[in-house]
Each structure stands twice: as C-alpha cells, then as structure tokens.
Amino acid sequence: MPMEAAAPLTDRLRAEIAARRDEIVALTRDLIRVPTLNPPGQDYRAICELVGTRLAARGFEIRHERALGAPGDSDLYPRWNVIARREGRAPGECVHFNSHHDVVEVGRGWTRDPFGGEVAEGRVYGRGACDMKGGLAASIVAAEVFVDLCPGFAGAVEISATADEESGGYGGVAYLAERGWFDPARVQHVIIPEPLQKDRICLGHRGGWWAEIETAGEIAHGSMPFLGDCAVRHMGAVLDAFERDLFPAMAARRTDMPVVPEGARSSTMNINSIHGGQAEPGPGDTSLPSHCVPDSCRIVIDRRYLVEESHEDVRAEIVDLLEGLKASRPRFDYRIRELNHVAPSMTDRQAPIVTTVARAITEVMGQEATFVASPGTYDQKHIDRIGRLKNCIAYGPGLLELAHKPDEWIGIDDMVQSAEVMALSLARLLGPDREGRR
C-alpha cells in the first residue's frame, strides 16, 4: 500500500487541493472571461455550458434549466441555470454548493481588463473575481477532489451556477426553489460560496422592505401657490418626521444577529430617490420650466430590518407616522405602495452545516471560525422561504468590500484554503467517517 493511502483522509484531501492550485486559477480565469453582465443578463448559456461540460466529464449528471417567463427572461437574454449532481455509492444526504454566475456592470476606474482574468501578485483580477466566480471555482475543484479521493461516498454532491442574484434571484434560485430543487427532501445542506472571507461563516441576512410613498397636492399657477397645494412641501413634512422620529427610533434598535459591518446591527433606511413636480428635462431640452405648483411628490424607501422586527411592524411604523401627519397637517394626503419584501433569514448556530464547516475552518486555518450575518440579502432568502430549507450558510473566499468595485480581485491562497474547507466538510458529511455512521 502506498504511503499516501495510509495518511488520514483530511491530509490527502488538503494535499490534493494544494496540488490543483493552478487548476483553480485556470478555472477562475475561464469563468471571468465569460462576461455574464447583469443587466442585461448576457452569456448565461455560455457559462452554464462551461460548468456543465467540465462536470459532465467528472461523472456529474447535468441539467440546464431556463427560467422561462422570469423577470428579464427573453430569447435574446435567456435566464439559464445549470445544476450538476453526482450520486454516491450508498444512500445518504445531499450537499449542494450554489453560486450565482451573473456579475454587475464594470463601472469606471479599472486599471486591469475586467474580463481578462489577469493574474498578478497572487491574485486573479476581473469583474466577478470575488463576487463570486472565485467561490464557484473553489467549490467545483473541492467537489472534484472529494469524489476522486472518496469514490465510495454516500449521498450526493450538487453544484449549481444560477442566474440573476444581482437583480433579486428570480430567474435563478427563486425559480429553482419554486420547482422543488431546494426541497429538504432532496437537498439537506447548502453552502453558498459568496465572498464572506475564508474564516467566516455567514448565517443569514437582514430583511428588506421597499416602498414608494407619494404625497398629493393640487396644481395651480406658480405665482399664486396659495390657490393650489404643494406636494413637495407635504413630502418635506414626511422627511422631517423621518428625521425627528423614525431615524432615532431605528438607530436605537440593536439586533443579536452578528451583522457586519457594525453599523448594520441597527435598523436602517435609505431614501433611494425623490421626485416632485415637473419631469426632469430630457437631453437637448433647453426650455425653461413652466410655473406650476406640484401636485405629486414621490420617494422610494429601502428599509432594512432585523430578525427581531416583523414585516408588519416595519410597515405599520411608517403608516402610523403618515397617519399622524394626516391628522395634524391641513390637506395632507398620501399613498403608499409596497415594491418588494424580503424576510430576514438566520440559520441556527447549531445547524449541521454550521458546525461542520466551523470544524473544517479550525482544521485548515488553525483558528476558530467567526460567525457573521450580511447587511444585505442574497440567495439564502429563496432557499429559506421558498425551498423551506434552513440548513444553509454562505461560506466562500474573497473580501466582501471588493465586490462591485473597480479592479475586483480574489486571492489565490484564499481560494485554495476555502476549497480545502469545502472538501473537508464534504468528507465529514458524506465520507467514510461521516457523522451518522459512528
């Protein structure tokens, strides 16, 4: 028997991943070179083919799913997803790695080719390098090493690359979850390799509530505003009430969720846009404004809320404030319209995927894992709410601060170490020494 076979499985998995370092880099570069920009949602089929072809050669069964009729789906920009599954030799649980394959716009300020996959100083550069093609590459190589070294494993390994996370995930994970792909009867553990850092486990995210508020007025000649009613002044009263009552109340609420950065451990609200009165002049329109009292003013609010609050509380707090103005301010009237809602999601600290990955982080990194929660939402919301699967975390290489920025990069050492953590987690859940067996 060769020496290697006698070494503990964890050591052999780690050594094999280290040996495939160049392969992780090459795959990351290939993924970056497919410019899956969203919007509009281009080259989705190409990236699904890249992932599917590679994993088919490793004995995975491949399914391509187009999210027909999902927002943004068209024949020009079809919303393609790919799901790869490799069955083990014995019955057991299914571990699923889910990565989104879309990337956000390039933006200004780059000194590297955003779709070149340039390698320098131990990093791979490009749009989507950390968010999240580096994480996708790490999970693919981790799964390949695991099935190569443990061909007799139990259960199944799945890898998906899904569309549109950057625009809400409706053509990706939400679509698949609605069709049972994340049913707890078929998938038991989910890891989303978002760039949360190689030694941190992200348990979930805050909730979000988006709404449009409109104040009403009455149009009149601008020289005699007293004959009309100014909707912008009414909105001024709304904003004033926000400053006086709402913002201090939200800042005083603290969550037990381990949200990072620290500032997001309170409730927050962004006023996304404001518009009142005449429309902005179009390009080339040099005419002066006509003199009118605005009869409408609208704002869009983006309210992020804590696991200790509810959708109803959040809405009621705003409605109460508006009703207060209606009672006290002459001629004040408003309309409120919900645009979108995402409930908060928090996986239990003792859930099996959490304890398994935490243990693997300690083995690879020689330090305890840090537990965090995300200020914004990601695809866990759909796996939790639609799929009803609670055993889900985000864990992957890269720094969240680099996401969506110019000269985005992923560290090669980080990808290798994250892949080791992922392979060790697979071994713990599906390998010969798996938990349920002893």
Ligand SMILES: [Zn+2]
């Ligand atoms: Zn992402």
